[in-house]
Amino acid sequence: MKVAIASDHGGIHIREEIKSLLNDLQIPFEDFGCECSTSVDYPDYALPVAEKVARGEFDRGILICGTGIGMSIAANKVKGIRCALVHDVYSAKLTRQHNDTNMLAMGERVIGPGLAREIAQTWLTSEFEGGRHQNRIGKIAEYEGKHS
Numbered sequence: 506m507k508v509a510i511a512s513d514h515g516g517i518h519i520r521e522e523i524k525s526l527l528n529d530l531q532i533p534f535e536d537f538g539c540e541c542s543t544s545v546d547y548p549d550y551a552l553p554v555a556e557k558v559a560r561g562e563f564d565r566g567i568l569i570c571g572t573g574i575g576m577s578i579a580a581n582k583v584k585g586i587r588c589a590l591v592h593d594v595y596s597a598k599l600t601r602q603h604n605d606t607n608m609l610a611m612g613e614r615v616i617g618p619g620l621a622r623e624i625a626q627t628w629l630t631s632e633f634e635g636g637r638h639q640n641r642i643g644k645i646a647e648y649e650g651k652h653s
């Protein structure tokens with residue numbers, strides 16, 4: 506598995522925590538910024554990372570901003586992306602098992618680095634269950650194919 510990660514200025518501390526987790530899990534990753542703590546625009550980071558995941562250059566993407574909301578809205582505009590905004594461990598597991606999400610968004614103004622690490626680890630290590638869930642994802646992909 507190869508992971509792409511990015512944040513805006515509101516998510517730099519959790520981004521560092523997740524990079525430490527990825528190193529500990531020996532999961533290869535690339536950090537796409539932001540480079541500084543001055544104010545930036547989250548779509549400038551969410552969209553390129555989502556496109557890289559959609560193109561298959563990376564298997565998964567992790568995005569962090571103040572709330573995670575802007576990042577998840579932007580990422581989900583990219584065809585083929587299923588980005589979940591998650592702030593609890595149960596949802597992290599279920600969104601992999603049921604939704605086969607390929608991107609995770611979190612908010613640094615909502616949760617602390619310890620919980621973010623636990624969420625990311627759960628999300629990275631949980632498997633899609635397929636079956637009835639595959640049918641449901643297929644319906645989303647079909648809609649996406651017709652309307653984008």
Ligand SMILES: O=C[C@H](O)[C@H](O)[C@H](O)COP(=O)(O)O
Pocket residue numbers: 513514515516544547570571572573574575576
């Ligand atoms: O959904 C958007 C994110 O939470 C942003 O991180 C947030 O809007 C940035 O806010 P500000 O420009 O006030 O730091």
